[in-house]
Amino acid sequence: MKNLIYIILFVSSALSLFSCETKINPELESAVPVLVVDAWLTNKPGNQTIILTKTQPYFDSSTPPPVTGATVTVTDNSNKVFAFVEDLAKPGYYVWTPVGNELIGVVGTSYKLSIQTAGETYSAESRMGPTTAVDSITFKKNEPTQQNPDFYRGQFFAKDVLGKGDTYWIRTYKNGALLNKPNDINVAYDAGFDSGGSFFSRMGKSRDGLRDSAILVDFIPPIRGRINPSDKDANDKVLSPYLPGDSVYVEIHSITTPAFNYLQEVSIQTNRPGGFSELFARPIANVSTNMVNSNPNGKKALGFFNVAAVSGKGQKFIQK
């Protein structure tokens, strides 16, 4: 329902003449720091990294304090152990280096993350689901507006895997740099936004109504279009997401349903365009985690562990 926010932003522009926003610095309750696990592994070739940090006061804008000296391992369901070794040059970074063509990640395999730190043992599980291929990426010029005579948006096409309950995280690189702002978070539940929407590839009657065939559903347009960075220049002018000559690379990561929920929650909690969209915003609520302390009375941990299969496709924007 993200489109709703844009609609509301538009409709309220007339009234927004009266509204105003101020940066403030309210006093916050203090809290004991807790462990944050950032463990999003993929079957991409090369090193895999898990980052361990601690929470910090909300307005502390420094890099988060690293957690060092932890033991970090990932075990698959045939008991193969992947050891993550602390990178001494980068505190808090734990790296697994493949031997030869070794990969973490076979679709259908379950993985277990185990972390020992400060006398506590945390674990999390993730099963690698199937991903789907990026079929194509296209660019289109928007109708000219006064602000931007040249405004180009990209769109990718991909079809949901047959069956219900496949979840994906779409990650976009523009000219090699990952788009990583809260409003870049792009997740799909089957071909749609959420489980309630039930946009999914299924078996059904073919168009001529004569035989059963797979009806493969493309990701719905708001997901297809969410590969466009929204940035402003120094004069607060909205920049065109893409210009001729730019290149884009779109990856589709398969994620677990809990990981989908997690990312969707993160998106709701962090993507705050402000203004009148606040009328439709939700109050702050903690996002979920799949980290479990083996001691139920022990300290909590935050963050997420997911092992993804990844597909990807690149496209350079050449004006015809």
Place this chain on the structure above:
Amino acid sequence: MQRLLLLLLATLSLCQLSAQSASKFTISGYIKDATNGEALIGATVYISEIQSGGVTNEYGFFSITLPSATYTVNMSYVGYATINKSVLLDKNIRIDIELQPEASQLQEVVVQAELEQANVQNLEMSTNKLEIRTIQKIPAFLGEVDIIKSLQLLPGVSTVGEGASGFNVRGGSVGQNLILLDEAPVYNSSHLLGFFSVFNPDAVKDVKLYKGGIPSRYGGRLSSLLDVRMKEGNSKKTEITGGIGTIFSRIAVEAPIIKDKASFIVALRRSYIDILARPFVKLLQDGGALNFYDITLKANYNINPKNRVYLSGYFGRDNFKFDRGQGFSWGNATGTLRWNHIFNDRLFSNFTAVYSNYDYSLQFGRDEKDSFKWNSLISNYILKPQFTYFINSNNELNFGAEAIYYNFEPANAVGVSNGVPTDVSIPKKYNLETSLYISNSQKITPAFSIDYGLRYSLFNSFGPDSTYTYSNELPGNKRLPVRAQYRKSGEVIATYGNFEPRVSFKVQATPTSSIKGSYNRMVQYLHLISNTTASNPLDVWNPSSENIKPQLGDQYTLGWFKDIGPTRQYELSLEVYWRYNQNQVDYINNADLLINRYLEGDLIAGEGRSYGLETYFQKKTGRLTGWVSYTLGRSELKVDGINFNPNDPLRKGNWFPTRFNQTHNLKIAAFYEINKRWSFSADFIYTSGTPATFPTSRAVVQGIVVPYNANESRGNVNLPDYHRLDISFRLEGKKQKNGKDRKNSDYWVFGLYNVYARENPFSIYFSQSDKRVLAGQPITSQATQLAIIGTIVPSVSYNFKF
């Protein structure tokens, strides 16, 4: 409960006996406005000899039964000249009387919390009646007279801020108010996301808000009843009223169809900001729209002295369109047919049939290949026979029934992605709510009266529908469907029945002061579920079901009412209230409320309570009139799985303040008549900041700053206080032209909203800086305070009547 019922019946039969034993006769009739034939609601009929009397009901009817004798009958209504009539009561007498409005505008009474003489008779407490004349004087946002915004100046009524739909009464949620427009429920009272309300003031006659002591003839919501009655239409002469304002224009035409027998009113409003902006905004030229309108109509026919019929309707719509094919729209439609029938001088009846519908729709997609269409509606059909039996001057019996058939369509939605359509609709839900009620208003001694009644309500949900059994999870976690069951058409899925006792009493302590108290139980079968900061048009109405129990609310109130001054020109009241609610529906963190077939798995229920003190002081007459209202209150919820101690494995909830909790709520309204042509109005509002949830910490995952509240608390801080001053000047048009009286009358209103341009916070939100940061580099986090109205808003409007 059964004993109460028996007691009630016993008392009633006693009353009956005493009524029949003496030779008694009845004075009955209608009281109307002499200038336009409108029935006067709550006009007083006072019999000097017995120092008692009655008040007219919602249709202007009264009936008093007395022993045979000669009486002086005094008929009065605030702002109208009183009529005294000597009556020899040796048979049943029908008096239909028309009262003449008083000439002097300066004598206007502003708000009637109670009528001066009705003090003696009136049992009601916790009610506020707002005169439309008063509403028209209150300085309004963009100069648009607004009923709901005006109500927010009364004690116990609040809002979470500009841009929030609806209103909150005594710490209740927006969805706990029953809003009736000519007996038809209105499910969303707002235009333009809450900036304006749906009622056209030109078509409204009477607005009454019940905050407690709700009569047993009403039910269905826990916290309040807003009873809006439409004008019947001038039955004497054609009248056109209207206005041209900053945001919209209004026009209303009322006229007799048959003089003194039948009349009608048609009132229209439309916003025109989009028309004015069209030359400048390309979007609007391309089929975009931003407007709202409403049509209110009513006709009535006085068939004969015993029968009268009324037909009224409302249709309103908001349209926000992105372009021709994409947009968002919502609106209410209601229709009411009523038949007043007087069986005899003492038995008054009204039969009501209502249709009401609220729907919204969204549409996205520029072409057929990629589109999304979604609409949702709640519609209902209501039948309501109501009877009032005026037993004698000490007893008035009300009884009747109500049946409401609900049809919910949570989502009719089809999405097309790259040419492949998918139907994502959610099955419809069918429900029936039936109720029976009886109540008696009894004067036990001249100083002590009591109103006692009972309502029984029964709620059924029917198939066809699929029902789900959900998994057991820790409170606050999403529960997943584990078993589905299909229910056939007409099969009863869930049934709930509840007795709702209602009692109120009044003790006349001295001639100018009284003490009143009330207890009522209310039951609510529909739940308005909102997980956004403010209530909005997409909020979901959900009926009670196998998995969702009805909400129950018990409210106790006690108040002291005092008239002060030689002409009782001042009024003071103090009221305390306490309410306890069960099965209040709330949502889990990160609940998914829209187009979710398994919505019930995201809902949890808990307890609610609210309590407070309302004080109210009013000056009713003179050149300066107005009131001061102060409410001290608290409103809280306790739900397992929300606001729990992080170390509690069972996640037992602790009390937390609701989003609309306001500790202090002060309002001052003043109206000053400068001279015959100029008048000045001002209002000032001061309220404590409403609760908000702030994070304590931040966690960085995948380069995104995620807020974290280590204490798992909800509403852990209060926003800064809200205060605002509005003023307006009204200039009456010249009464004479070229030495002759003008037929038309007109006036200008010049207003300033938020005079000292305070940036009242609507919300404070937390986000990371919008700048792109390289992986591993520090990210700044910030808090932003948003004021929906952060400037002074001037307005001007021109209003006319001819």
